[in-house]
Amino acid sequence: MTETTHIGMSLATSLQRQLDMTANNIANASTAGYKGEHMVFESLVQKGTPAGEDAANFVSDTGSYIDTRPGAMSQTGNPLDMALNGDGWFGYRMPDGQMSYGRDGSFTLDTDGNLTVLSGARVLDQGGAPIALPTEGIGALIVSEDGTISAEGTGPLARVGVFDIPEIQSYRRVGGGMLLPPDGAAAPTPAAATQVLQGVLELSNVNPIREMTRMIEVQRAYERTNALIGNSDTLRRDALRRIGQAV
Structure with a gap:
């Protein structure tokens, strides 16, 4: 697995969790007393990076928090x-x-x-x-x-x-x-x-319009991340094929 693929998969996993959480917020926007739940993200730097190479940053979700602000x-x-x-x-x-x-x-x-x-x-x-x-x-x-x-x-x-x-x-x-x-x-x-x-x-403290906007943004980021993973794998296979032909 390439570094790019590893980073992409880390981000895709976090984005999928955020999609699920946002969808749950939207589903409960009319539930009395419901408190929204949101993700907490953290950027992690890969340890053990060889000298001269840029450190790889990974995105990790460290959990979620409950928005305890009162609803209307x-x-x-x-x-x-x-x-x-x-x-x-x-x-x-x-x-x-x-x-x-x-x-x-x-x-x-x-x-x-x-x-x-x-x-x-x-x-x-x-x-x-x-x-x-x-x-x-x-x-x-x-x-x-x-x-x-x-x-x-x-x-x-x-x-x-x-x-x-x-x-x-x-x-x-x-x-x-x-x-x-x-x-x-x-x-x-x-x-x-x-x-x-x-x-x-x-009432619920969820803002449906804000959550719908967030869902669209996260969905697009998820699709771009999966495309990046696919392109990385394609480039890796193409490079291996060319190396094999050269030998």
Whole structure:
């Protein structure tokens, strides 16, 4: 494998990952609370380059980061829609039992009174337990800024959990806006400074036009890189053929 081919393959691999990540951002541009994910690239210099030869630079993706900037707020009037004003995160118990976190506040009640999101994950309270509300005999739901859910004519029914996660960049995305903690991660603590807003949804912070532009640029770079790899291989084979003929 020639040096040019090696460099090209390194770049193509990184560009393919960026294409996949950008496509996922676009697919979730309308997902409530979704946070965009972006690549981190690093230029590496080949070690052991012979004297007199230029060092070869390789492009490597060193990982990705979650864009935690808040999305725009949308007034919905739905009493079960909730948004967070601050740095906190909602907690969920996924259908497979795993605990995850995110900013999707498009909540609904299933037939058993469980507070859930569209994926079926159940919303957690401050103690980390799934929230279940009475299915009948209560009035309109009222959610205070600390996440306490009450109903007209009744006392508090539950309190939506809002958590601080300082190490959110180490969490793994598992679909939509859900993030799974890494093995051995400390349990998130309550986010006292974050307000819960009722009848409001935080929209995705993805800019679809910017992501589409990025996808086109990355796709073109990927195609140019593959063409470079192909041309390099063709030149190498042609050179070997000429050497063979000369011998």
